[in-house]
Amino acid sequence: MVVVTSQEMRELEKCAIEKFEMTEEILMERAGISTVQAIWNEYGSLSEKNFVVICGPGNNGGDGYVIARDILNYTEAVRVITLGEPKTEVSKINRNRFLKHGGIIYKYEELGLEKTIEMISSADIVIDAIFGTGLKREITDESIANLIEAINIYSNCVVSVDIPSGIDTDTGEILGSAVQATMTVTFGFPKPGHLLFPGRDLIGKLKIAKIGIPSQTFLSESFKRFLITGENLKKPLRPRWAHKKSFGEVIIIGGSKQYIGAPVLSALAAQKTGAGMVKIIGPSEVCDIALSYDPSLICYRMDSVSKDFVSSVVKNCSENSVIVVGPGWGQDNFDEKINILSFIITEIQNPVIIDADALNILSSNVDILKQKEITKSILLTPHPGEFSRITKLSTKEVKGNYTLAERFSEEYQVITVLKDATTIVTDGNTTFFNISGNTSLAKAGSGDILSGIIGSLISQHLDPLEAVKTSVYIFGIAGEMIQAEGFNSSYDVISKLPEAFSKI
Ligand SMILES: NC(=O)C1=CN([C@@H]2O[C@H](COP(=O)(O)OP(=O)(O)OC[C@H]3O[C@@H](n4cnc5c(N)ncnc54)[C@H](O)[C@@H]3O)[C@@H](O)[C@H]2O)[C@@H](O)CC1
Numbered sequence: 001m002v003v004v005t006s007q008e009m010r011e012l013e014k015c016a017i018e019k020f021e022m023t024e025e026i027l028m029e030r031a032g033i034s035t036v037q038a039i040w041n042e043y044g045s046l047s048e049k050n051f052v053v054i055c056g057p058g059n060n061g062g063d064g065y066v067i068a069r070d071i072l073n074y075t076e077a078v079r080v081i082t083l084g085e086p087k088t089e090v091s092k093i094n095r096n097r098f099l100k101h102g103g104i105i106y107k108y109e110e111l112g113l114e115k116t117i118e119m120i121s122s123a124d125i126v127i128d129a130i131f132g133t134g135l136k137r138e139i140t141d142e143s144i145a146n147l148i149e150a151i152n153i154y155s156n157c158v159v160s161v162d163i164p165s166g167i168d169t170d171t172g173e174i175l176g177s178a179v180q181a182t183m184t185v186t187f188g189f190p191k192p193g194h195l196l197f198p199g200r201d202l203i204g205k206l207k208i209a210k211i212g213i214p215s216q217t218f219l220s221e222s223f224k225r226f227l228i229t230g231e232n233l234k235k236p237l238r239p240r241w242a243h244k245k246s247f248g249e250v251i252i253i254g255g256s257k258q259y260i261g262a263p264v265l266s267a268l269a270a271q272k273t274g275a276g277m278v279k280i281i282g283p284s285e286v287c288d289i290a291l292s293y294d295p296s297l298i299c300y301r302m303d304s305v306s307k308d309f310v311s312s313v314v315k316n317c318s319e320n321s322v323i324v325v326g327p328g329w330g331q332d333n334f335d336e337k338i339n340i341l342s343f344i345i346t347e348i349q350n351p352v353i354i355d356a357d358a359l360n361i362l363s364s365n366v367d368i369l370k371q372k373e374i375t376k377s378i379l380l381t382p383h384p385g386e387f388s389r390i391t392k393l394s395t396k397e398v399k400g401n402y403t404l405a406e407r408f409s410e411e412y413q414v415i416t417v418l419k420d421a422t423t424i425v426t427d428g429n430t431t432f433f434n435i436s437g438n439t440s441l442a443k444a445g446s447g448d449i450l451s452g453i454i455g456s457l458i459s460q461h462l463d464p465l466e467a468v469k470t471s472v473y474i475f476g477i478a479g480e481m482i483q484a485e486g487f488n489s490s491y492d493v494i495s496k497l498p499e500a501f502s503k504i
């Protein structure tokens with residue numbers, strides 16, 4: 001599903017008007033009416049309910065006037081509270097139409113907070129049409145902040161028009177204060193602000209309404225960001241004649257005296273998601289534990305970290321092999337680990353997934369990535385802490401920062417998987433948001449499992465970007481399958497992977 005920013009939405013609107021002879025009025029009319037339709041679909045007949053619609057000064061407020069007018073067709077119990085004169089022509093037209101239809105408008109300024117609270121708390125449904133995609137700066141006006149707080153405290157049910165007022169459409173950040181919606185009806189396409197926290201927490205149920213923005217091919221060619229849904233995800237083929245070498249192998253380099261389990265989790269996840277052969281290069285402790293869990297793993301005991309040892313195992317691997325480096329690796333023997341990283345980035349042609357401690361080690365010299373051959377696939381799977389070390393920016397600056405991930409991927413020609421409750425996947429040209437999963441995945445060891453799955457799917461010949469999309473989605477679904485959310489260890493998620501896979 002396509003995701004657009006506020007700027008892209010404005011361009012689409014402009015294009016619909018200039019090239020398809022639509023008008024602002026038609027789009028606003030459809031936005032308003034589709035919101036009323038969504039309310040009906042969700043909450044049933046409107047005639048027995050009473051509504052308060054709160055309209056801001058821009059076109060979001062304009063949608064609010066259309067909604068209020070349309071509700072008049074079902075009930076007279078609809079009142080508008082306005083924050084002031086509409087500032088756009090089309091909004092004014094719709095304010096006037098509402099008045100002509102017998103609608104009642106109260107000015108928030110004159111009503112005061114106390115009366116407003118009375119109206120809000122007595123309404124069955126409050127419609128939040130204060131700010132939409134046009135909100136770009138902090139809400140500093142105290143009276144608006146008080147209004148938003150009152151909506152959040154006193155409303156029975158809040159439907160936000162396009163996006164809850166106060167959320168930055170492009171980042172999901174709260175600009176001072178923001179409405180907590182029960183349902184949000186957005187127009188045309190979801191926006192990043194609906195998908196990224198904290199915005200994602202405030203939207204309630206998200207409905208996407210078509211308002212007449214044409215989805216012609218030439219428009220879709222310019223789309224570059226998407227929400228991952230269960231549809232159209234690629235699965236590896238498993239031809240009946242396949243034997244273990246029909247697929248490549250997954251070679252996991254990781255583990256240390258301190259972190260013994262991490263590469264084992266990666267290896268088991270690779271096994272459970274269809275890999276033909278899984279190898280571990282790590283200390284004896286790691287190998288012993290790995291084999292006790294699954295005797296079919298192939299382990300190479302590397303008790304002192306050595307590039308030559310890695311090279312001897314990896315040099316002769318098949319062209320379909322995939323390397324996962326980093327789970328539980330630790331940061332001791334730093335120089336030799338940098339040598340190993342440099343070797344597998346620059347001298348081996350196979351796809352490499354750089355995860356966990358390998359990312360921390362890489363952050364000392366990210367430019368090694370630039371020495372790779374242009375056709376070689378490198379994937380980085382950082383959480384915000386790791387991405388912050390790599391980019392030398394604060395965690396706050398990198399969290400949910402899809403444009404930064406895009407620029408990074410473009411500069412270093414890698415696939416970046418910025419893991420979080422909403423995960424961002426990008427190769428620099430196309431970006432995907434993943435929202436499957438829940439806090440059952442917020443556990444030590446989760447990331448190791450994900451890198452094992454990605455390695456496994458690439459080894460089964462999926463294109464690396466497609467492999468990541470499928471991996472993050474099914475990993476999320478596996479997390480959602482845990483019976484009581486969070487009452488699990490990350491290890492438990494591995495056993496859910498086959499069933500999660502069968503759902504796509
Ligand atoms: N783009 C499109 O294709 C369509 C957009 N429509 C609606 O139009 C909305 C966007 O309308 P606008 O661009 O007019 O913007 P908004 O209505 O979202 O907000 C802009 C208004 O709020 C004021 N404002 C912004 N930040 C403020 C702050 N921090 N404190 C106080 N006031 C602030 C601005 O001065 C301006 O008057 C969408 O969210 C949607 O609801 C729909 O009518 C249908 C079509």
Ligand SMILES: Nc1ncnc2c1ncn2[C@@H]1O[C@H](COP(=O)(O)OP(=O)(O)O)[C@@H](O)[C@H]1O
Binds near residue numbers: 419445
């Ligand atoms: N609240 C959540 N909702 C969905 N997915 C989550 C959530 N918390 C964590 N995850 C997922 O779990 C994984 C955690 O990875 P990471 O932080 O690297 O774990 P670790 O370092 O312990 O292995 C990521 O794939 C992330 O997207």
Ligand SMILES: [K+]
Binds near residue numbers: 130162164165
């Ligand atoms: K709104």
